[in-house]
Amino acid sequence: MSEMRPQLVATAAALFAGAPDWPALAASGLPLLLVPEASGGFGGDWGDAAAVLREAGRAALAAPLGETMVASKLVAGARASVQQGQGTLAVATGWLTATQSVQRFNGSARGVAWGAAADWLVAGHHGRALLISTYAATAGANPAGEPRDSLVLDAAPTLVLGRADVLELGAFVRVAQIAGGLEAALALAVDHVNSRVQFGKPLARQQAIQQQLAVLAGEVAAAGMASAAAARALDASRDARFEIAAAKLRANLAVARGVGIAHQVHGAIGFTMDYPLQRLTRRLIGWRSEFGGDAFWAARLGQRALALGGAGLWAEMARQGDR
Amino acid sequence: MTAAMASVFALPPADAVPGAAAVRARVRDFLAAHPPPADPARRVNCWAVADEAFSRALGQAGLIGMVWPCAYGGHARPAMERYIVLEELLAAGAPVAAHWIADRQTGPLLLRYGSEAQRRRWLPGMAAGEIYACIGLSEPGAGSDLAAVRSRAERVPGGWRINGQKLWTSGAHRSHVMLALLRSEAGSERQAGLSQFLIPMDTPGITVRPVIDLSGAHDFNEVFFDDCLVADDALVGGEGEGWRQVTAELALERSGPERYLSSHALLATLIDARLADPAVTALIGSLVAELWTLRQLSWATAAKLAGGDDPVVEAAMVKDLGNDFEQRLPQAVQAVVSADLDGGDDLGRCLAQLLLVSPSFSLRGGTREVMRGMIARGLGLR
Known part of the structure; x- marks a missing residue:
């Protein structure tokens, strides 16, 4: 699929620019990007997904596209029939009960993207992925106003899809969106400082502004590389736990450092509802906490480093890159 | 997004290097035989820690000048193999300062701009870990503003006469040669009229004085040139091309x-x-x-x-x-x-x-x- 990536990205970017609704996204086939062609999907790889989701982040696309991509892949991977309609991803707490004919899940999930609107979801539970279609939802929202709903799963009929870390795959989606969102915030900031005149010259001519935007550009580079390198690790068909943890934590850090700079150089103009910066920064603020905030991934990655030891940490990073 | 911005960092993650594991194993075997200092305080910032015996052993092992042609004592290996060697040495805290500048900067510059005679004279010793180089850029009045360089080289019969002062020159006290940026055109200003010269550190008229840093270490030096005479072929690359080359x-x-x-x-x-x-x-x-x-x-x-x-x-x-x-x-x-x-x-x-x-x-x-x-x-x- 990689040879088609530039075309795929261009198509996605053009589609996202028009703020498509779910039927338009579904018609594009992008929700099935990661589903093998034999199962009726696009047959794309993780690198393709990261590239498309980066465009989604850049466009501040308000839809559970990445969630549905990942969920559809997990469904297809279990040789279950691909689900139609809008899907989503959740991390659930609760317990699974099996009767002779059917398995049922009792529990709950919080912060589920478009949970109420979704027709089905894949829930992560103790390292397994569960396909569930029946649940009650209470509306919630992230700082961008995107639905982040609380779900109650009451003896919900459940299909166990197999082993998968849904939290990790959700984090992978958010890293790509963060990379794109920060990139778009930088682009807005550059355009703004080039056109806004104060003290008799464009803001861009002020060294203080130049230095700040150089820092933001570095964070854009770091988040972009984190996303692409995590995709590369997943595409190498191996355990990518280390890389995804590092990528989400680094992307979160980029949000922490980058959002403030994008706003600062915009002045009050960027703080308004009318100006497009808020569409990006409100999402970035939310994405940092979703599918594992800094504390979660720092603890997980820190424990991994402690298990590896000082020399073992380097050896492990080198080994990953050499494969 | 503007076209200029799209190119700010558009590099994809690099692919794995074929044979990387074998190169790493070779470096780790070398480090097992020549271990970095046991004290971690001497393994930090290790590319400012010089150990000439370590550098000579590394050169004998074929791990300096790795990408240089064999004719000059190099090993004609791919650039990414050299990168693997560097990161393994640095991650282990190996004392690589003595040869670092020659391997990283001076040798490649000579391969790019130097004459055949310059390459034959200097590169084999550098690759062997026996010849060390320093970089003469900063001066008392030229730090970040490098174009303010004032030290000068004047043409004299058969060569050049050098006068002036370099400052913050790392490793000058253990180096055999300096690659210096000098003003070779009298009266020139800023980026114009600068040339690069390769100056043997045993040239009469050179005085090296230590500048002790705040940690008590001797890395920096000030280097004075007092009517130093060097041969014609001390010029590296084009006369007046110094700024572009550097x-x-x-x-x-x-x-x-x-x-x-x-x-x-x-x-x-x-x-x-x-x-x-x-x-x-x-x-x-x-x-x-x-x-x-x-x-x-x-x-x-x-x-x-x-x-x-x-x-x-x-x-x-x-x-x-x-x-x-x-x-x-x-x-x-x-x-x-x-x-x-x-x-x-x-x-x-x-x-x-x-x-x-x-x-x-x-x-x-x-x-x-x-x-x-x-x-x-x-x-x-x-």
Whole structure:
């Protein structure tokens, strides 16, 4: 699929620019990007997904596209029939009960993207992925106003899809969106400082502004590389736990450092509802906490480093890159 | 997004290097036979720690001048194999300072601009780890503003007469040769009229005086030239081409692993201290996330350089992000760990050393502000 990536990205970017609704996204086939062609999907790889989701982040696309991509892949991977309609991803707490004919899940999930609107979801539970279609939802929202709903799963009929870390795959989606969102915030900031005149010259001519935007550009580079390198690790068909943890934590850090700079150089103009910066920064603020905030991934990655030891940490990073 | 911006960091993650594991094993075997200092305080910032015996052994093992042609004592290996050797040496804290500049900068510059005679005279000894070089750029009045260089070379029958002063010259006291940027056209200003010269350090009229840094170490020097006479062939590359040559030289060496690994020994020591404190575990996690990302950025840039491209802005970003990381690392450890800086234990000694030397990380090789100015230019802001 990689040879088609530039075309795929261009198509996605053009589609996202028009703020498509779910039927338009579904018609594009992008929700099935990661589903093998034999199962009726696009047959794309993780690198393709990261590239498309980066465009989604850049466009501040308000839809559970990445969630549905990942969920559809997990469904297809279990040789279950691909689900139609809008899907989503959740991390659930609760317990699974099996009767002779059917398995049922009792529990709950919080912060589920478009949970109420979704027709089905894949829930992560103790390292397994569960396909569930029946649940009650209470509306919630992230700082961008995107639905982040609380779900109650009451003896919900459940299909166990197999082993998968849904939290990790959700984090992978958010890293790509963060990379794109920060990139778009930088682009807005550059355009703004080039056109806004104060003290008799464009803001861009002020060294203080130049230095700040150089820092933001570095964070854009770091988040972009984190996303692409995590995709590369997943595409190498191996355990990518280390890389995804590092990528989400680094992307979160980029949000922490980058959002403030994008706003600062915009002045009050960027703080308004009318100006497009808020569409990006409100999402970035939310994405940092979703599918594992800094504390979660720092603890997980820190424990991994402690298990590896000082020399073992380097050896492990080198080994990953050499494969 | 503007066209200029799209190219700010558009490099893909680098592919794995064929045979990488074997190259790493070779370096690790070498390090087992020639172990870095046991004291972690001497493994930090290890590319400023010189050990000539180590450099000679490394040269004998074929791990210096790796990409240079065999005719000049090199080994004609791919650039990415050299990158692997560098990162393995730095991650282990090996004392590589003696030969570092010759291998990284002077040798490649001679291959690019030097004459056949210059290459034959200097490169074999450099690749053997026996000939060391220093870089004569900064002067009392020319720091970040390198174009303010005033030291001069005047044509005399059969050669050049050199007068002036260089400052902050790392390793001049153990170097055999200096690659100096000098004003070769009388009355010229700024970037014009500059040339690069290769000056043997035993040339009569050279005086090297130590400048002791705040940690008590002798790395810096001031170097005086008093009517030094050098032969015609001391000129490297074109007369008056010095500015173009030196900026190309600097751009090629901003993104190496030495730009983010200078504090690595402290991270490894902190991990091995096993402090069983959730705040320390979290700090380790976040430092590892940055380390992993920087390695990807540095690799991607190195792969681009190996392909013959010149990713100036990307290289400046690697240096800026990497220097920020390696400089912030000891600060972050000091904030979270109750370490005694009295020299009594490995972690405290390593931390104290880095707290002292890390301010230099964002100064050497072009300051943070200069790097960010280059990135801003890449963004189209200047």
